[in-house]
Amino acid sequence: MEDKKANIIAATIIFGLIVFMVVARVSLRLSKAFFLIVGADIAVILAVFVCLVIRGRYHRRRKLLENKFVSEGRELRIEYSFLRKVAGVPIKFKHKELEDATDNFKALLGQGASASVFKGILTDGTSVAVKRIDGEEHGEKEFRAEVAAIASVQHVNLVRLMGYCCAPSGPRYLVYEFIPNGSLDYWIFPRKERGRGGCLSWDLRYRVAIDVAKALSYLHHDCRSRILHLDVKPENILLDESYRAIVADFGLSKLIGKDESGVITTLRGTRGYLAPEWLLQHGVSEKSDIYSYGMVLFEMIGGQRNVSLIENGIDRSQRKWNFFPKILRKKLKEGKLIEAIDQRLVEAGGGGGVDERQLKRLVYVALWCIQEKAKLRPNMAQVVEMLEGHVVIDEPPDTQMIVVDLLSMDDDDDGGGGDCDHRHYRPKITVMGSDVDCNPPTSTSSSFSMSVLSGR
Template sequence: MEDKKANIIAVTIIIGLIIFIIVARVSLKLSKAFFLIAGADIAVILAVFVCTVIRGRYHRRRRLLEKKLVSEGQELRIEYSFLRKVAGVPIKFRHKELVDATDNFQALLGQGASASVFKGILSDGTSVAVKQIEGEEHGEKEFKSEVAAIASVQHVNLVRLMGYCCLPGGPRFLVYEFIPNGSLDSWIFPGRETRNRPGGCLSWDLRYRVAIDVAKALSYLHHDCRSRILHLDVKPENILIDENYRAIVADFGLSKLMGKDESRVITTIRGTKGYLAPEWLLEHGVSEKSDIYSYGMVLLEMIGGRRNVTVIENGPDKSQRKWQYFPKIVRDKLREGKLIEAVDQRLVEAGGIIDERQVKRLVHVALWCIQERAKLRPSMAQVVEMLEGRVAVDEPPDTQMIVVDLLSIYEENSGCDARPKIAAMGSHKDYNIPNSCSSSFAMSVLSGR
């Protein structure tokens, strides 16, 4: 634009000077004054012409150089993007890219207390799940926890964070790989699948493989990272199932990082009822043993195909409710030698192959994991060795089966924000009903539901 304006000015000056010479010739004839004016004008015309030519050549060279630099910059950006992708480092997305990928956030996959998840397709055809985190202080804390926990780790059984997007004063976005088969709860609890949410009855061998996958993921977080990572919200809703029916651990919104020399960290109680370790609810601090407790509760739910705590209604009177605690049922069946009766009856009725030795091993490991005393629980590395049959699994010591979780019973009187007290039972009123009252952000953030 500036070059065009300069050329117009130069041409105008030259034309003006030529007209001035003609007028001077007519009025002054061939006098001495005319030759002086003509000479000066011709000199100015030549100077303007030379300046215009030099300026044009300079700007042509500048444009060529800029074009070369832009081309090299694009190549560098492509190379940088490629290297980040190879290294697994999350990239920063523009908000418009996410709007286009999700069709303006139309395909809702799941929704929690402070986050919603949408399915999207990037410009290169990659399917993604975009987690939109709302809220100022709470949302910022979850965003930072999730990025800090998952951005720098890579494991086949951990969900991959592909990128992020932050809007000044607005929502924050995390972009994950899309996991097509939804979350584990749809595959072990009856009646959880819908048209938009894959599910069914997972076979025994796949359940056992999922148990190993989750154990390996948690073992990696606890033992193989520079800082120990506590997930702190291990439950079926946060375990995703990929196209090969392998487990992917997701949702790190409650995660904490621990130094190698730290034994416990103090944090607020924000997990999901029914999976919280006793020491957390007693405000004694949390450690990797808290994840192990939650993992043990998940193992029992995978075995039985039901929630660990259910309630049987005996009429309209709430006082006549009968609570059933599945870990206690499993322990009793183990003592009676009738462990197969604790297995998901859908698997038994289907006549599929159920390895009773695997059932016994899984039950033993689960009961070790849910010991009230954290020191008695094995590490996740030991759990992997037990499940893979590399070490013998001793029979676990007897436990009182005390569930320290007021978030299950006390909610009848005080709602979800009640302070925890020691209670005899915990968790859900109906194993067909998802967590309806939880202070976790707990949704299967990447599942197609």
């Protein structure tokens, strides 16, 4: 635009000088004054031409330099982006990029209490899962917890955070790699009505158990700050194209120092997977993750929720429940473990597809992991060694009682699995047998409402 204006001004000056010389020729004829005017005009015209030439050359050189800098800058940005990906550093996305990638957030993969996950495809063709965290205070806490926990860690069995989007107002977004086979719950619980998932074979279930143990061991022992996941459950364990386990969803995670034995935190988590010490408000540690992991092992073995409704009376007090770990322990003592496992595995392979040594090992590990006293539970590094057969596993002791979160006993047919916020909740604790009557008496000897129910 500036070049065009300069050319117009130059042409106007030259045209004006030529007209002036013609007028001077007519009025002054060939006098001395006329020749002086002609000489001055010619000098000015030459000066204008020289300025135009210099200006043109200057602009050509400037454009060449600009193009060179743009090209070098593009190469630097590509190199920087490549190095960020290699180093695993999350990329900051623009909201418009995520809108385009997810087709305006139409492909919903899953939804929780405070977040929704959408499938997307980036401009380079990479498939991603975009997690949208809603809510202001809770959303900010979950966003910070998740980024702090997962942004700097690299492990084959942990989900990879590719980037984030944090707008000044509105929801926050986390961009993860897309895991094609969904979450573990679709592969261990019968869900015919959903039309997806299936029955995971015994070999794959056992491998998933080892993968999850390795991921948690890495978080607990191999990071600069210990990372507590605090929401280990089948819904947060994903399966890749080879059915290897990927631990995801770090929205409730806590980072604690190497020298800290535990941390007091708000009681929030998922029904049926909360460790007793958390329910009793004694604080959490890596042993809380180990308890949750043990509960997941039971569900993988049985192909059912640990707490399930077996008699649905009209009166809420007449409802009865099954507690699967209690059943499995009873079958272990009777030497009939094969009767307690997911019957789809038995029917598919006639019982031959299940390695009974692996089954017994997995049951032992699960029972050790859910010991009521946290100090009796093994750490995750020991769990990995147990599952891989590097150490002999002693038979776990019988616990005096098994603590179960009564909030897992809601009206859902699946017997639990929902998220809950317990900030103002004082929990009720029960000891459950294989099937018990859900009508707990109260005790005035404790600040908590307790019931001691026998399974006999």
